[in-house]
Amino acid sequence: MSRKWLLSLLCLSAAVVFAQLTTANSALRVNESATRFLIQDQTIVLLEVVNPESETLPVQLKLELLDPKDDARGLAARSVALQPGINKLSIALTLTARSLNENDDEALPWYRLR
Secondary structure, eight states: OHHHHHHHHHHHHHHHHHHHHHHHTTSOEEOGGGOEEEESSSEEEEEEEEEOSSSOEEEEEEEEEEOTTOOEEEEEEEEEEEOSEEEEEEEEEEEOSSOOOTTTOTTGGGOEEO
């Protein structure tokens, strides 16, 4: 009885892993460790996106800079054609009226991109 149970569990695990691998290959991926947020004369987000498809993929890209209270503090939206493989994008982020202030904003390390 335990051998049948172990074999069934092994087959089920293999099916789950196979299903995850096949769906993972068809989705766009963002390399989060390569993402950079630069505040200079203007605010720029450097984003690395991987297109696993074999052809160019047109996408509508929208980025929002969110503070810890989930209020949008910056926005960028544009159309991009992603080539197959790794795409390194440089996106200028337009800050809202309540823009970042280096003297006031102690929560800046807690901001996130969506």
